Amino acid sequence: MTGPSWRCRPALIAAVWALxxxxxxxxSWAATFPGAAGQAISAVVPVEDGRHFVAxxxxxxxxxxxxxxxxxxxVAAKVFVDPVSxxxxxxxxxxxxxxxxxxxxxxxxxxxxxxxxPDGGRGVTDGWVKxxxxxxxxxxxxxxxxxxxxxxxxxxxxxxxxxxxxxACHIAGPGQGYALPVEVVRRVLDGVAxxxxxxxxxxxxxxxxxxxxxxxxxxxxxxxxxxxxVRVADVLLEIGGRPVEDYADAVNAFYFLRPATTVxxxxxxxxxxxAISVTPESxxx
Amino acid sequence: MKPTAEQIGNLLALKRHERPxxxxxxxxxxxxxxxxxxxxxxxTGLAGVWTRFSSWxxxxxxxxxxxxxxxxxxxxxxxxxxxxxxxxxxGPAATPVNFPEAKPVAIPTPQQESKVEQLQDLDLxxxxxxxxxxxxx
Numbered sequence: 001m002t003g004p005s006w007r008c009r010p011a012l013i014a015a016v017w018a019l020x021x022x023x024x025x026x027x028s029w030a031a032t033f034p035g036a037a038g039q040a041i042s043a044v045v046p047v048e049d050g051r052h053f054v055a056x057x058x059x060x061x062x063x064x065x066x067x068x069x070x071x072x073x074x075v076a077a078k079v080f081v082d083p084v085s086x087x088x089x090x091x092x093x094x095x096x097x098x099x100x101x102x103x104x105x106x107x108x109x110x111x112x113x114x115x116x117x118p119d120g121g122r123g124v125t126d127g128w129v130k131x132x133x134x135x136x137x138x139x140x141x142x143x144x145x146x147x148x149x150x151x152x153x154x155x156x157x158x159x160x161x162x163x164x165x166x167x168a169c170h171i172a173g174p175g176q177g178y179a180l181p182v183e184v185v186r187r188v189l190d191g192v193a194x195x196x197x198x199x200x201x202x203x204x205x206x207x208x209x210x211x212x213x214x215x216x217x218x219x220x221x222x223x224x225x226x227x228x229x230v231r232v233a234d235v236l237l238e239i240g241g242r243p244v245e246d247y248a249d250a251v252n253a254f255y256f257l258r259p260a261t262t263v264x265x266x267x268x269x270x271x272x273x274x275a276i277s278v279t280p281e282s283x284x285x
Numbered sequence: 286m287k288p289t290a291e292q293i294g295n296l297l298a299l300k301r302h303e304r305p306x307x308x309x310x311x312x313x314x315x316x317x318x319x320x321x322x323x324x325x326x327x328x329t330g331l332a333g334v335w336t337r338f339s340s341w342x343x344x345x346x347x348x349x350x351x352x353x354x355x356x357x358x359x360x361x362x363x364x365x366x367x368x369x370x371x372x373x374x375x376g377p378a379a380t381p382v383n384f385p386e387a388k389p390v391a392i393p394t395p396q397q398e399s400k401v402e403q404l405q406d407l408d409l410x411x412x413x414x415x416x417x418x419x420x421x422x
Contacts, residue, residue, distance in 0.1 A: 059408035084406050135402045135415050170409050178409075206421040209401040217419055251403070254422045 027070040027098070031055035031090065031154070034065045042154035044068070044090075045164060047189060050097030053090040054185055056154040056169055057081070063088050082188045082198035084138045084255060085180055087167075089192050101156065104163045107142055107181030115144065115157040115165055115179075122147045123157070129178055130248035136209055139255040140248070141178040142166050150177035187256055194258075201257035201280035205230055207247055214250040216267075228278035234267035259283075 029046065032039040035058070042055040057063035063081040067074050068090040077090035113125040123146035130140045144150070144157065144166070151157075155168040157179055166179035191198035204223020205216050214236040219226050236244045239253035240263040257263060259282040267274050288296075322340070342349050402415030 059406075059410050059413065086407050132409055134400050135404050135409075135413070137409075138404055138406060141407075169407060180407075203422050206419045208419050209403055209417075218421075220421065251420075251422070 028072075029053060029098075030069045030072075031088065032067050032069060033057045033061035033063060033088075035061035041152070042088075043152060043156070043168075044154060045156045045167065045185075046098045046100045047103065047185070048100065048193075050100050051092045052189070052192075053077070053092065054154075054167070054188070055088045055090065056167060056180075057086045057088050058153055059086065066090070068092060080188075080192045080197060082191070084198075084200065085184050085188065086169075087180065087185065087188045089188060091192075101158065102163045103185065104159060104165045104182045106183050107165050108159070113159070113165075115159060117151045117155050117157055117168070119151070119155075121149070121151050123150075123177075130246075130252065136248050136251060138251060139184060140181075140252040141169065142181050143172075144168070144177050144179050146175045146177065148175065150175060183256065187258075191258070199259050200283040201254065201259050201261075202283035203230075203254070203257070203278060203280050207236075207250060209247050211247060214244055214247050224278050224280050228265075228276050230265075230267065230276060230278065231269065234269050234274070236265065236267055237273065238266040239263065240265070 029044040031042045031044050031053070033042065034040075037060075040058045040061045042057065045054045046052070047054055053068055055066065055068075057066060063083070063086060064079060066079050066081075066088050068077040069075065075090075075092050076094045077092040080089040080091070082088075108125055111125055111127050114122065115125065116122050123144045126143040126145045128140045129143050130137055150171040151168045153169050153171075156164045157166045157168060159165045164182055164185070166181050167185060168177055168179045170178040172178055188198050202223075203225045204220035205225040206218040206220075207214055208217050211217075216225075216230060216232055216234045216236070219230055219232055236250050238244055239250065240256060242249070242253040242256070244250045244253055257280045259280055262277050262279040265276045265278055267276060342352075345352065400417075402417055403420050404413060404415040
């Protein structure tokens with residue numbers, strides 16, 4: 001028996017090419033979140049084992065209703081939400097693992113650090129944002145100055161070695177935006193892996209946003225702070241290795257605390273530095 | 286020689302008509318009071334003082350009521366000035382005061398309405414509202 005005739009071979013080759021190329025091309029991933037104005041689209045970053053994807057639910061959308069899409073088709077996935085950062089983790093259940101970019105251990109601290117988006121867009125870090133107007137943010141964001149337009153929320157920003165340093169989260173103006181530092185992504189992924197949720201930590205001490213220094217105003221009785229020996233009028237200096245200079249720094253440091261994980265704090269009391277170990281509880285209690 | 290009854294009768298008749306010299310009774314009264322005051326002066330102690338005071342008051346006559354009114358007025362004013370008032374220290378304490386151990390307190394924040402809001406999530410829309418006032422972490 002002979003093979004296809006010479007008149008059929010070109011058509012056969014074209015058919016094979018038409019079928020193979022889509023399979024060889026990497027899938028295009030995205031996430032959508034329902035909102036009052038319809039479905040809001042977010043870029044997606046594959047992480048960890050290639051079956052977890054991180055996206056960002058825009059304010060005003062319902063993060064729990066997010067859908068993971070591959071080439072426009074919904075992929076079955078479990079949804080985990082961090083209500084503070086609005087990062088959403090999809091744990092896909094019916095897809096093959098995809099290539100995963102590596103994550104930096106921490107975002108660059110200084111200004112002028114170059115970052116790049118997958119579409120080629122470039123920018124540089126321009127410091128940190130802790131407060132916008134009279135509103136103190138629940139965690140500090142990176143300021144990015146872009147050479148072109150700011151990328152859409154959820155877009156990963158990588159360093160020169162291709163490691164993800166931040167995820168774009170907010171467009172602040174022409175060529176300017178804010179980004180979630182990679183530490184936030186790690187915090188969310190760790191919470192999902194350990195507890196199946198991103199649990200907020202609670203210490204039982206209060207601060208005043210109006211105060212010039214992060215001074216403890218009140219300690220709740222029988223709270224982790226009380227049991228650790230935190231006292232009223234203690235000035236916070238360092239929390240979990242993060243230096244604290246003002247109220248917003250303290251708020252940012254508190255975000256990274258994990259329930260049942262002991263951290264060391266430094267406070268100034270009566271002119272002397274005092275080291276304290278405190279084990280937060282879950283704020284859900 | 287024993288006087289006769291007739292001589293005794295004549296002496297008694299003379300005694301009946303006997304009169305003291307002029308001014309004897311006026312001088313006697315003055316002299317009596319003088320002797321009496323001299324005795325009082327010679328007395329010592331509180332009793333003597335009181336006696337002299339009493340005699341002085343008795344000698345004032347109607348002016349003693351003016352003196353009494355003045356003394357009463359002075360007494361009332363003194364009582365009002367020196368009366369203890371609530372919250373006013375009454376002078377050095379008889380016993381030492383043990384002050385409680387000083388406790389550090391947080392610097393109080395201004396009582397005016399707080400403008401700063403604490404966002405609970407990264408919602409940077411202008412309409413987003415955070416919590417005001419003291420925040421518990």
